[in-house]
Amino acid sequence: MNARTFLKSTALLIALFAILTGCKNSAQRDGASSDSTLSATKELPIEHSYIEVLDDANFEVDFGRAIANGDERFVGVMGYALEIPGVPQFYEKYSKTHFVKVIKGTTDDYEESSSMSRAVFYYEYARGYNKLLLNHLFGSNE
Incomplete structure (x- = not known):
């Protein structure tokens, strides 16, 4: 050289x-956190919390359990900012009245292809779950 x-x-x-x-x-x-769940938890509004979603989780089963327990929070994923898949205009329409549970481990920083496929699974899980919740709350899939 x-x-x-x-x-x-x-x-x-x-x-x-x-x-x-x-x-x-x-x-x-x-206000975004790039390194740890702890700092991300501190920076999110208090009404947001983290949940574990297993790789073989079924959003329909989890939704049924949540509703049976009175849990009517939307499911979000973290990227550059918090996103609520399947809920158009979440911040304009629902953010003042409905809380969010964020899938732990979601991020927009993909180090390997398995992380990307897991992120797609989490996004689709949240989208399906949130569509069921919208239908439950408002009788629509918006």
Whole structure:
């Protein structure tokens, strides 16, 4: 490797490091947590809580149990921000009257393909669950 290639590679690595560090710091300033469930829990409003969803979970069964126990919270996933799949205009229509339980371990930071497939499963789980909840609460799938 000649000196010119080495300098280009070094400059590219430094630029990449600066960009990644800046993005992480920006997310933390915006109130998002990038590292731990503990700090994410502290930064979410008090009415939000975390739930465990197993890889073979069935949203219909879990929904039935939740309703039987009087739990009428929506299910959310974390990415850059909290998202409530399957609920159009959640923040405009429901955020003041309905709480959210966030699936623990959801994030927009995928290190491997298995993380991505798990994220898709969690998103679809939340979407299906929330559609059932909308129908239960309001008689519609919006």
